[in-house]
Amino acid sequence: MAEVRLFTLSTCGHCKRAKQFLQECNVEYACTDVDLLEGKEREDAVAEVKKCNPKLSFPTIIIGDTVIVGFKEDEIRKALEK
Amino acid sequence: MTAEELYEKLKKLQEPKGYFFNKDKELVLELLDGLLANKERYGYMCCPCRLSANDRDADKDIFCPCVYREPDVKEFGSCYCNLYVSREWNEGKIKDDYVPERRGQ
Numbered sequence: 018m019a020e021v022r023l024f025t026l027s028t029c030g031h032c033k034r035a036k037q038f039l040q041e042c043n044v045e046y047a048c049t050d051v052d053l054l055e056g057k058e059r060e061d062a063v064a065e066v067k068k069c070n071p072k073l074s075f076p077t078i079i080i081g082d083t084v085i086v087g088f089k090e091d092e093i094r095k096a097l098e099k
Numbered sequence: 100m101t102a103e104e105l106y107e108k109l110k111k112l113q114e115p116k117g118y119f120f121n122k123d124k125e126l127v128l129e130l131l132d133g134l135l136a137n138k139e140r141y142g143y144m145c146c147p148c149r150l151s152a153n154d155r156d157a158d159k160d161i162f163c164p165c166v167y168r169e170p171d172v173k174e175f176g177s178c179y180c181n182l183y184v185s186r187e188w189n190e191g192k193i194k195d196d197y198v199p200e201r202r203g204q
Contacts, residue, residue: 028133028147030126031181051150063150073150074200087197 019081019099021046024066027053032076035088044097051075102131118164118172118183130182134163148180149202160202167201 021039025032027050039046051062063073069084070077078085080096100108106127110120120127133147145151146161160166168178175198176188187193 026133026148026150028130028136029180030129030133031148033129034126072200072203075148075150087199089197 018044019083019096020079021097022079023048024062024075024077025050026075029075031088035076035078035093038088038090038093042094042097100135102128102135105131105135113164113183117185118168119186119189121177121181121184122189123181127182130180146180147182149200165202171198171201 021044023032023035023039023046025036025048032050036046036048049062051059051066054062066073066077069079070086072086074086076086076088078088078093080093081099083092083096083099085092085096106120106124109131113119130147134144137143137145137147137151141151141153141155141158143155143158144163145158146163146165149161149165151161152158164183165178168183171178172183172185172188175196176193177184177195177198179198179200181195181198185193188195
């Protein structure tokens with residue numbers, strides 16, 4: 018199974034739904050609520066998101082080498098099946 | 100103020116302008132909770148679906164309702180967060196497509 022990494026905002030309902038969806042699919046994932054970070058940690062997380070999503074929008078979902086911006090269930094399902 | 104109280108207050112203000120809350124009330128209340136949380140930590144209701152710069156001036160385009168709401172609702176029937184939608188969107192006459200980030204275009 019490909020590695021799954023999420024960058025989210027604690028205040029965003031769509032980010033919450035993305036996490037719920039992955040949990041329902043019994044998928045393990047690493048998740049960072051970027052808005053809850055501060056200082057260097059936040060800068061590093063922002064830089065990491067910008068590498069794959071220059072718009073810095075959320076959720077940013079990385080499944081293996083696939084980057085999905087926004088809670089798009091179909092795209093997430095397809096990337097998980099790869 | 101609770102999300103429910105904010106819901107009632109904003110509904111009265113925004114519907115006459117043609118902006119309706121998403122019929123998914125659970126999502127709306129979560130987003131309103133996000134607005135209240137941002138008001139608490141930043142001092143202004145920064146968009147719950149965008150990363151705040153914690154700088155009133157830098158964030159003034161994304162104070163909710165953001166400046167992108169009008170063009171987004173016109174084009175997609177919904178704002179970026181799916182908080183505010185058109186009557187037709189709520190009636191299912193407009194497809195619930197992902198609204199891309201207009202900011203910085």
